[in-house]
Amino acid sequence: MKKIFFSLFLLMSTQCNAAPENITCKKCHPIIYAEYQNSMHAKASVFKDPVHKAVWDKHPAKAKNNYKCAKCHTPSDHDLISGKSKLEDNKIQQTEPISCQACHTIESIEKHTKINKNKFTKKKKYFFSADSKRKGKKITFKEKHSFFGLMTKTSGSPYHDIDYSNENFYDGGMCLGCHDHKQNGKGFSVCDMQIKKNDSLDNKDTCISCHMPKIKGTFVNLKNTHTHAFHGISIHTINTSLLAKHIKLSLQKTTDGFEVSIENKANHTLFAQPLRLNQLRVNIEREGKTLSLERKNFIRIIGKDGKPAMPWVADSELKNTLIKAHETRTVDYDTPLEKGDTVVIEFGYYLVNPKAAKKLNITDELVTEFIILTRKRVEI
Ligand code: HEC
Ligand code: HEC
Ligand code: HEC
Ligand code: HEC
Ligand code: HEC
Incomplete structure (x- = not known):
């Protein structure tokens, strides 16, 4: 009996460690949540991407189960990142290896020759986003009562703060912690996007405007915004x-x-x-x-x-x-x-x-x- 109880406890505690974060967002952002499921960011782990798996299977670090790809491919598996656990199949690997929060908490990008590094904000429930009309603002949830409390007007999100002042969410800089370039152990460049700054005035496109264009559908349940930024980024699902x-x-x-x-x-x-x-x-x-x-x-x-x-x-x-x-x-x-x-x-x-x-x-x-x-x- 004790044994059963103990293993049950173990099971529960491992499940707790790998608790998905995106489920909370689903309640209020259902369209974006649904779109995200088809994105490569939702499938970037070896358990969901057969190509990533095929290459990892041949990688010399696999024998030691030293999964060095986690920083970019599965940053939301926090126990794996911190070294508390090794690579194993779990809910995060299956459903949100790069979660909503992994992107929306990127505060800045540290540039390095080998690979860049994402610096995340330490503040809880604090997300960065872009909106040209609110640029620079930091929005916390507010309720305004009028007519003796009969009418309530709200602004902001009841669940989280929003910071509209992070330039990386306007110029696409937030993509470059993972996407800019990658060198191998020999200092040889394996992959380099060779990104050019847009200097022509008629081409203002960024990583975000091209890959996450505004399409029909509200971005949140509580108000109708008519459009939202497309979150189904992938070249695998042929959009x-x-x-x-x-x-x-x-x-x-x-x-x-x-x-x-x-x-x-x-x-x-x-x-x-x-x-x-x-x-x-x-x-x-x-x-x-x-x-x-x-x-x-x-x-x-x-x-x-x-x-x-x-x-x-x-x-x-x-x-x-x-x-x-x-x-x-x-x-x-x-x-x-x-x-x-x-x-x-x-x-x-x-x-x-x-x-x-x-x-x-x-x-x-x-x-x-x-x-x-x-x-x-x-x-x-
Ligand atoms: C610096 C961040 C970073 C690290 C570290 C990293 N990757 Fe990637 N990887 C990416 C990005 C970004 C892409 C998508 C690139 C693209 O599509 O142009 C990618 C794509 C891939 C692909 C192509 C996937 C497909 O479905 O076509 C493979 C394979 C891959 N990575 C293997 C690995 C392996 C194996 C490791 C660890 C040994 C690793 N990567 C480490 C960022 C990284
Ligand atoms: C209880 C409902 C609720 C939950 C849960 C919730 N949000 Fe929101 N969120 C909102 C509302 C409402 C707004 C719009 C606020 C405004 O426009 O003033 C918003 C706005 C946002 C924005 C900024 C939109 C913009 O204007 O650019 C982001 C980013 C965001 N949410 C991400 C998330 C993520 C990630 C999660 C899950 C961790 C989440 N939200 C969970 C209600 C919610
Ligand atoms: C935390 C790291 C990370 C961030 C931040 C990130 N990506 Fe990715 N992205 C990846 C990885 C890893 C893959 C490859 C997944 C795979 O194929 O297994 C990927 C895949 C992609 C792909 C599809 C390539 C394919 O193989 O289908 C596109 C397009 C893309 N990302 C664009 C973006 C854009 C645009 C941004 C910024 C808005 C961004 N990414 C932010 C890590 C990241
Ligand atoms: C003018 C529009 C445009 C801009 C700006 C742009 N892209 Fe792309 N991107 C494309 C097109 C077109 C493709 C090729 C079609 C495809 O892969 O779906 C592509 C492909 C990609 C791929 C997939 C490559 C592969 O082989 O898997 C990634 C990853 C990507 N872009 C990331 C980015 C990032 C990061 C930025 C910002 C530095 C960016 N893009 C800016 C249009 C754009
Ligand atoms: C690859 C990084 C990435 C991931 C993963 C991601 N987002 Fe976003 N999201 C962005 C960027 C960048 C923007 C800003 C787009 C803009 O308005 O220019 C954005 C915008 C938003 C907005 C505002 C929409 C609008 O139309 O302006 C909401 C709400 C949001 N995201 C919620 C989510 C939720 C919920 C998830 C998870 C299901 C999620 N995001 C996953 C990068 C990401």
Whole structure:
């Protein structure tokens, strides 16, 4: 009996340690909560992301269960972060590895060469957010009674304070503790977004305005705000419609054929994650037949001694044809076009380069299929 009681107690205490935080937010922010479930931030752990798992399974630190990826992939598993526990399957890993609070409590970003670091506020129930009309304000919950208490007007959230003065929530700086760059143990850059500051006046886009655009639906139950910032950030669940407009495809005829231009309006290198394979496909539809032209890859291959290698082994760059921030890349084709032709241009990516997928034994369909980000048909 004592034994049963003891193990019950253990079970309860482990569950307590890994108590989800997001459930509280759900009550008042149901739309954002629901959207978040499909985001990669809700699935960034080895238990939810088969690609992250496949790479972790080959990582030398796995033998010692020394999960060094937690700072960015599962910052909300607080016991794991503090070293109190090792990586294990629990509620946080399953449902909110990067919780609402993990983002909304980021006070500042400390810049480092190897990886940047998120500095979180220590204040309880204190969240940062952005609203240009309230910029600079700090809002605590207030109830105003009038008509002898018969009418009540409230402002702020009854559950938490809101701080609108954190610049990182306006310029996208809060994303860069995790997303800017990552070097391996050898000081070699495994992933670098090579972010460019927007200096043109007509392009004011930030990480937040592009990836979390305002869409229909109130952000809170207690008042109708009509719109909310999209929280379903992912390229895995193929919501390409929100982002495709930032990549412009165009075609120009040349003397001996034509050229296709790809304009990247994002302020970062496209598909910098070293597993990705970005590809341009061009087909010509002519008299009921389809002529497929050679596919063009945009890729960064990292390696050692001239051969491709895993990120923790790599010490050099073997190839880099990725499209940089604000770059327009032009690709030449020497196939002459004829009147009546339709040229179909497709620009997209594989989540995992098929060659690497084989090495990692990844067979998941979504991971191995070609995802079209944007497509254009040009009649000649
Ligand atoms: C500095 C923060 C940081 C650390 C530390 C980190 N990662 Fe990541 N990782 C990211 C970010 C951000 C992305 C998303 C990048 C993108 O999509 O461009 C990512 C994406 C990935 C992906 C691609 C996932 C997919 O579904 O396509 C893999 C695989 C991965 N990380 C493996 C690891 C492993 C293994 C470790 C630990 C040994 C690790 N990462 C440590 C930030 C980090
Ligand atoms: C009891 C209801 C309630 C709960 C629970 C709650 N919120 Fe809120 N929250 C509100 C209200 C109401 C507002 C709007 C306040 C205003 O506009 O004056 C708000 C506003 C916010 C904002 C700022 C919105 C803006 O204007 O930019 C953020 C961020 C936020 N909540 C995050 C959270 C997170 C994260 C959780 C869970 C840990 C949470 N909230 C739980 C009621 C709640
Ligand atoms: C606490 C660290 C952290 C913060 C803060 C963060 N991210 Fe992420 N993000 C990640 C990790 C880790 C992944 C990769 C998850 C995976 O694929 O396993 C990711 C994935 C993504 C992806 C999708 C890539 C994919 O593989 O589908 C996008 C887009 C993205 N983040 C954008 C943002 C933006 C924009 C912000 C700021 C508003 C932000 N992130 C803030 C850690 C973070
Ligand atoms: C002008 C719009 C725009 C801006 C600004 C922008 N992005 Fe992107 N981002 C895109 C597009 C387009 C893609 C490619 C389509 C996709 O992956 O869904 C992309 C892809 C990504 C990915 C996925 C890459 C991958 O291979 O997994 C991440 C992560 C990301 N952006 C993070 C950021 C961060 C962090 C910032 C701020 C520094 C930012 N983005 C700013 C448009 C933008
Ligand atoms: C990847 C980081 C990240 C995560 C995770 C995240 N948020 Fe946000 N959230 C932001 C940013 C950045 C903004 C500011 C967007 C803006 O208004 O420009 C924001 C805005 C909001 C707002 C105000 C909405 C609006 O339209 O201005 C609310 C409310 C909110 N978040 C609640 C939540 C809740 C609840 C969760 C968890 C289910 C959550 N957030 C998870 C980054 C995040």
